[in-house]
Amino acid sequence: MIQVDIGDLDRLTEASYRILRGEKPPLLELPPEYPDNEFRQFVEYFNRLIGEYTLFADFMYAMARGELDYEPPASKMRVVQSFKSLQANLRHLTWKTQQIAAGDLTQRVDFMGDFSAAFNEMTRQLEQAFADVSAEKERSDQLLLRVTDSIQYAQRIQSALLPADTAFGPAGVEGISLWLPRDIVGGDLFCVETCPAGVLVALLDCTGHGVPGALMSMLAVAGLRRLIQDEACHAPADLLHGMNDWVKTTLRQETDESPSDDGLDAAICLLRPDAGELIFAGAHLPLYRMHDGALEVIRGDRPSLGYKRSRSDVVFTSHSFPLDPGSVFYLCSDGLLDQPGGSRGLPLGRSGFRRMVEAIWDQPLATQRAHIEAAFLAHAGEYERRDDVTLLGWRALA
Structure with missing residues (x-):
């Protein structure tokens, strides 16, 4: 009968216990003089088990951390072979997932039982969802194209309403215009109309801006031209008063039922070349006069035109100036002054506009327009355009 030392049995028991707890025990060592018997043979087999278990445990820990490229141990134990097969399946599943992420929604899995069914159903639903999104995007693109085509057609109509610079000619002045709508169409417009009293600018x-602003601008131009042509109204202050009535009446703003609370700011000048005079009236917009190297700001009246809150009986103020070759006059919408930009994102403001024109006011007007446009775009930089921008300028010919 084999005699086994009780201490050796205790070490076997402790190693088995540590394996059952998921630990990696050290190999058991017998002294060199230990007899070559069945117990030594058992210990050798037990040490092989510990070695393969240790390699298997490292392999399992790596898989648990998601390290699917970890080299599996060379073991013939069935449990190791099963996990090697699981590792191969997970690696293949990872590849299929990467293909799906790259857009190939035809990938399917057929080697992982219930998981395969769930995975394939998820992929099928993704494929259907992407097909639905693609179809909806196609419909949206077609709708956007039709809307954009319509707006671009409206832009051609709106642009056709803008007078050329040559329209200033009958007033005996050289004139320029700069029109930069924020969108395809905009809420800024300008008119240069010849009338018996002179030329109205x-x-x-x-x-607003975009399509709503463009609709309002069409309404405003229609009202202005009706007053000039049908009612022979030529005084700037009277035109502002008449346009205020026109907007409020047309949009039914005197009634509680009207949903519209829209309107406009306006500046109108009557150029009388025979009298050498300019008459200005403004509704929340000023006139700028450059004279003797300094910029003068002639403020318009505070009320705007239209809007439910505005009064129908407002009286606008007239201002008169000599129309002489030594002066340059400017009108601009608030989109020019309110545009944020620069290093701190601050509005251009009147001080910025003042610096623009005082630097180039004595140059040809075409040069001034190019300079002002370039300076405005440089100020705006990467900041989003906030509003439509319009600038008019003129100088009496010598």
């Missing part, structure tokens, strides 16, 4: 800055 009007800048209209309507509520």
